[in-house]
Amino acid sequence: MELFEQLASKIKGKGVRLVFPEGADIRIQQAATRLAAEALVEPVLLGDEATIKETAQLEGLDLQEIKIIDPEKYPETAMNEMIDALVTRRKGKTDAVTAAKWLTDVNYFGTMLVYMGLADGMVSGATHPTGDTVRPALQIVKTKPGVSRISGAFVMQKGDQRYIFADCAINVDVDAQTMAEIAIQSAQTARVFDIDPRVAMLSFSTKGSAKAPQVDKVVEATKLAKQAEPTLAIDGELQFDAAFVGQVAAAKAPQSTVAGKANVFIFPDLQAGNIGYKIAQRFGGFEAIGPVLQGLAKPISDLSRGCNAEDVYKVALITAAQALA
Numbered sequence: 001m002e003l004f005e006q007l008a009s010k011i012k013g014k015g016v017r018l019v020f021p022e023g024a025d026i027r028i029q030q031a032a033t034r035l036a037a038e039a040l041v042e043p044v045l046l047g048d049e050a051t052i053k054e055t056a057q058l059e060g061l062d063l064q065e066i067k068i069i070d071p072e073k074y075p076e077t078a079m080n081e082m083i084d085a086l087v088t089r090r091k092g093k094t095d096a097v098t099a100a101k102w103l104t105d106v107n108y109f110g111t112m113l114v115y116m117g118l119a120d121g122m123v124s125g126a127t128h129p130t131g132d133t134v135r136p137a138l139q140i141v142k143t144k145p146g147v148s149r150i151s152g153a154f155v156m157q158k159g160d161q162r163y164i165f166a167d168c169a170i171n172v173d174v175d176a177q178t179m180a181e182i183a184i185q186s187a188q189t190a191r192v193f194d195i196d197p198r199v200a201m202l203s204f205s206t207k208g209s210a211k212a213p214q215v216d217k218v219v220e221a222t223k224l225a226k227q228a229e230p231t232l233a234i235d236g237e238l239q240f241d242a243a244f245v246g247q248v249a250a251a252k253a254p255q256s257t258v259a260g261k262a263n264v265f266i267f268p269d270l271q272a273g274n275i276g277y278k279i280a281q282r283f284g285g286f287e288a289i290g291p292v293l294q295g296l297a298k299p300i301s302d303l304s305r306g307c308n309a310e311d312v313y314k315v316a317l318i319t320a321a322q323a324l325a
């Protein structure tokens, strides 16, 4: 069964409540109506009800079955409870005035619905940049036990080829420890998507071909990841061609058991990761699904602003499956 059919069969009829803060966006509405019609998700759209319905009507979409919450008209008692919960969660870092201000932002409001258990997950980022989408989750939902940094992976898919790229979305620069943690998290993400992970720690150098502090970081990260998970198939530092192409691997890293056959690619910083996935997507014709946020305590997913309704639908399936995991 194809990946998204598998996810759909897992979540169908389970009543997973996903909040979509960008309720007036047509791509969100198209995905939400499809998810509701297929009984995969119970979508909750945030925003001004009249605007949301006007957009839907123009596109001929029927939102009868879909819940809409206008944060501006949220009942006063419920809003006060939300402010209190946010202030308590922030443990002295955020006062009630700031909390009330934050909650005028749909991403904070949606994140609080998830944090308070009033929704099971959230999908946003079709119109908001990643920072604005994920910051509330980093501040409020925070990491799962045992994880120190959240990161963003993409599932890159074309035909029967499927790979994981990370971090392509969150950590602007990483030290060796964080890069090692991202590698381990990404191997776990790979298993969720039926990929048996072989992890390449990417660099502009292969096995000492160049000397620079940036290369040392990748070597150190590889060592730390191996120490943390000795059975994981992981190697570095590797250039992308050595990681991916058998012939190049034979020349550049003949001793490596990962080189030439890697399927999980860990980038040394966000410049490389974000540029890398977009090149594979736009030149290489790969579908880029994600970013799938790794390490959050509750599922909140970001979208690329370049997404279409199909991307929103797929990210929603992943988010709903994470909510049931």
Ligand SMILES: CC(C)(COP(=O)(O)OP(=O)(O)OC[C@H]1O[C@@H](n2cnc3c(N)ncnc32)[C@H](O)[C@@H]1OP(=O)(O)O)[C@@H](O)C(=O)NCCC(=O)NCCS
Pocket (backbone or CB within 6 Å): 093, 129, 130, 131, 132, 134, 135, 138, 139, 143, 148, 149, 150, 151, 168, 169, 170, 171, 172, 274, 291
């Ligand atoms: C994600 C991002 C917005 C966080 O930046 P920020 O808001 O300036 O982060 P701060 O350092 O102020 O931290 C805010 C909170 O989030 C937490 N946080 C930040 N990054 C985190 C991470 N990777 N994992 C876990 N927590 C994190 C901090 O600990 C802090 O928590 P606190 O308020 O409880 O102390 C920022 O790293 C960013 O812009 N990344 C790039 C996003 C992007 O544009 N990607 C490309 C497109 S996908």
Ligand SMILES: CC(=O)OP(=O)(O)O
Pocket (backbone or CB within 6 Å): 125, 128, 129, 130, 168, 169, 274, 290, 291, 303, 304, 305, 306
């Ligand atoms: C993931 C990503 O690059 O997002 P955006 O295109 O919205 O910046």
